[in-house]
Each structure stands twice: as structure tokens, then as C-alpha cells.
Amino acid sequence: EAALKLKNEVDVKSWKVGEPVPYAALAHAFSMIEATTKRLEKTHILTTFFLLVIQRSAKGDTNSLLQTVYLCINRLSPDYIGIELGIGESLLIKAISESTGRSLATVKADLKKEGDLGLVALNSKNSQKTLFKPKPLTLPFVFSKLKEIALSTGHSSQSKKVSIITKLLAACQDVEAKYIIRSLEGKLRIGNAERTVLVALAHAAVLAEKEQAGKKWSSEKLTGRLEEGTHIMKSVYSELPTYDLVIPALLEDGIDKLKEKCKLTPGVPLKPMLAKPTKAIGEVLDRFENKRFTCEYKYDGERAQVHKLEDGTVAVFSRNSEDMSKKYPDLVEQLPHCIKPTTKTFVLDAEAVAIEKATGKLMPFQELSRRKRKDVKIEDIQVRVCLFAFDLLYLNGEPLMQKSLGERRELLREHFQVVPGEFDFAKSSDGETTDEIQTFLEESVKDGCEGLMVKMLETDASYYEPSRRSVNWLKLKKDYLAGVGDSLDLVVVGGYYGKGKRTNVYGAFLLACYDADAEEYQTICKIGTGFSEEALQQHWDTLRPLEMEKLRGDLKAGGAKPDIWFEPKIVWEVLTADLSLSPVYTAAQGLVEERGISLRFPRFLRVRDDKSADDATGPEQVAEMYERQALAQSKGNKKGKGG
């Protein structure tokens, strides 16, 4: 129904084949997606829109669909190229004011009332009298302007950006202004998870093929084909997460050939496989009963996915797919020493760890975080880094993800060599008894690691699963054994001014988890103890520029009332002794109970600048932790009662 409505409402007749996608059509689809909370309905609307774009694109035009998809996920390029939107509030306010003739004060007052700059832009446009209708905006034009804004740097870039935005706004009709401003802000707020986009893309491709071939399918056949298409799309995208390559292949050769055409390619980072936490060795043994597994040191550094391309380039990518080659020029330089002559192209999964130069001793993550993040010069490097490789995902033209970990590890050891202080293989032990694991765990902690990673070694259960937090990888941290549980990665969304000695800094902070499906931040706790004066000063310096006067529409604050709000950007790793239900905070509301969940006695561990706000712990994980704790407590009680 929703899809039909879209088809009727978008002015399909005047959108001729071969003509650029009208931006108004996309804005219309966005409004409809925003208006529903039902995931299925969102998917149908998006599918219908993608199908329209495919059907109206000229033969060979892959750009229209590509740019449409990028605007739907509010990006302009793949992550590793890093062309980012996220224009500051004050710049947008200025542009809205200049374009619509409303005073800055009125625009700001409106923002206080609405809490959403997109709506403010729309209100401002509506209050403006226009004498003539502007020429309709096209999607490629908007895309190119957004890109121009994102790419402009240098001292005159601010005024250049304002000028482009002002002109764009002047050309907006109906709801267009709302979405252009939200895109620029970096938050579309239509509740469109990337998963929905992938499903819609697959469905649109299947439907386009069906219509093109004039096929008549039974509804079972159609459902089957849609499911098959979705499966292919998800698996291809997890191996090659770039629409730049996937969409042209999809349009040129169809969905059935996609797996063949799009494989893991050096130069395109894939989202790493992640682990599930475990609390006790017994739990590991239960999970891996009768299966072969291996324990590896869990190094305390930064994830580094290292690629060597056909042309000899070496690139290092972060956990977030950001290109870190400029942060680690030393790794790039060291790497050729550890490659055997037969090794031409590869993708390594590894941990970059700070080491003491003289002794080669492993240093904690804090040491690594002292390194500069950008444009590091080799001669200035103080903190040395050694790479510990634990997986090989691609070798000499062949993806290896669907080989067992045992085989991948053999290939890794065969094609690389240890260079002391520069490159090593993650230390492992294939011991299987509680005692063996316990001894290895203690050894890992003594050697400066966080604990162990326990991994399935054989059969298809040991395949590499990109972007999944898998039960086939378990993490066993020393902290868990002390009974405190896993750490959480939380976004700093508010600050409380310090009292007494702490008057020129924030004395406490409001933290939130992130719900990726609803695209919203949910408050979880206040944290204010355990910070040194120096740390408080540093947090002040980083957070002050992110201060916002008004609560953002995508922050579900609940009863939390900090003195100041922050733009959600900074992620902290936090440990907690306990989780409890809370009438104040909103994290995971409705998942366990109506009330939210909050952390009791949270303790700050470190800043996670390898994570963006979107990577913060999600409400399901919070609920899972709460339930595990409740389960452990009830077991404990039963034991206690039993004597």
C-alpha cells in the first residue's frame, strides 16, 4: 500500500526515462519513510523508489542509483574515502537566515522550539514569500553540491559553504529544505538503517529483472527470489562494502552474478569480525564442547586491517574502515620486511600494539593513544608499534574467508615471517582443558594483554564472518573474571559543571548508548568519579567545542538534566559493576521492561577514538548484559540456598 501510494504521489509522468532523478521525488520518499515506524513499510517504500530510479535510468547509467543510495544512507562515498558531511549548527543557522531573510535570533528561537534544524529550515522557507517558482532541483545536482561542501577546506571555506547552502535552500520547494539541511547536518532521522537499504536494493533489482523479462511468477516464487536476492546482497556487501563497485555490477550483470563479480578486494576494507563476551572458562567449554578451538592472546592495541594491493601499495585500515596509513607510516614501512617473496597481494587482520623499544615489552593501549592520529612523520615517532597478525583473509588473488581458521592460520605462517619488534603472529595455544586455558590466560595477562580470544578452529563454524559479533569468537578478559562484566562503549551527550575545585571544567558527564535502528541516542548513566584533574581538563578541551544549547531531536534524554548538551561524537569505554532498571534513563526501554537500564558505579576506562558515535554499544547489548547479570544472580542465589 505504502509503495503504491508513493508511486501515485511521485510525479512519475513528468520524470522521463533518461532524465535525472528529481530531488523532490527523493524528498517525498523520505517523508513517507519518516512517517512510518514499521520496518517493512520503510523497506517497501525504498524498494519502490529504487525500482523507479532503475526503470528511469538510461541504459548504462549506474550513477543515478548509486547517488540515490548514498543520499539514503547520508554518505557521499565509502567510509574509507572519508568524504564526510556533518556541518556545524551555527553555519547552517547562518545559511538558513541568509537564504530566507529571517534574523539569526528568530532562526535560533525556532530551533529552541523545534529541536530540529530541518524543520526550522522548512518553517523559514514557508514563512518566506516567493514571487516565482524556482527551477526544480535534481538529485545529481544536490549530490554534487553536498560533495563540494564536504570537500571545501581552507580559511575561506566557511563562507564558501554558506554561499552554496544559501543557494541550494533558495531553490528548494516543499519538504526539500528539511532533508537537505538534515543531510548537511549528517543526520537524516528517517530511521533508515543500512540493512533496510541493502534489502530494498536487492528487492528492487529482483523486481526490475522480473519486469524487464515480462515474467509471471507465483507469489511463492517471488518471495523465494526476493529472499535469495537479499541473501546475496548482504553477503556480497559484507565482503565488498562499497556501493561504488556493487551497484554498477548489480545493474550490469544482475543479482545472480553478483557473488562472482564482487569479491573481497585489497584496497576495500571489510567490516571486521567481532567477538562475544564470556564470563568464565566453563562457559567457553560449554559453547565449544567437542569442537576444536584455539586460544590467542587478546592484545591491547588497535585493530589494524592491512592490505597490500596489486600495485604494491600498503594500506592500514581501522576497525571503522578509516584509512590509517598516515597514522601508521612506520607500519607501512615495516611491513615489507615480514612478507615472503611469494606473497604478492593480501588482507591481514591484526592488532597494532605499542611496544617498549629497548625490550620489546608490550605496552598498554594508553601508550598507543599518545600517538598523533594524522600526518605522522616517521622521524617524530616516539611510541613504537609492533603488528600482531591473527588472521589472513585474502592471499595472492584469492579470498580465504570461507576456509577454516586452521587453514588460514597455516597460510598466514607460511607466507609471512616474524621480525622482532615489528611483526609477529598472535601467540596461540590449542590447549583444551580448563587448567590449560587458565594457565594461558594468566600468562597473557602477565605479558600485558587483556586476556584471551577463543576461536573455533575447524569446519565452516570457523569461517571468517565479516561485520558479525559471532559466537565462534569468544573474548575472555581478565576483568570479566573479576565479575564486573564487559565494558561498554558510550557516547558523551551531556556535561555537568564542576563544583568547588572543578569550576572551570565539567565535573561529571551524561552518557548514552546508540540505537542504530531508530537512529537515536538513549541515556544510560552519569559518570563523575575517578577522573584526574588533567583528564578533566582534556575532556573540557575536546567537549567544549561540541556544546549545544538545545537537546537534539535524536537524543532520548528521559529524566536526565545535564547543564549542557554535547553533539554526540565522543565515545568512551566504560566499565560497570552492575546494571539496574531505572526510571530516569532511557537505554533499552521496552526491551527488558518499560523502564530503561542504567549503569551503577560506572568507571571510565579510556577514550575510544577508533569508534564513532554510531559504533557505540546498542540497546540490545545493554539488555543482554542486564539479563545475563540477572541470570547469574539467580543462579548464585539458588546455589546459596542449596547450601
Ligand code: ATP
Ligand atoms: P573491545 O576491544 O573493547 O573488546 P571491540 O568491540 O572493539 O571491543 P571485540 O570484538 O569486543 O571488539 O574484541 C575484539 C577486539 O580485540 C578486536 O577488535 C581486536 O582489536 C582485539 N584483538 C586483540 N587480539 C586479538 C586476537 N588475537 N584476535 C582477534 N581480535 C583481537
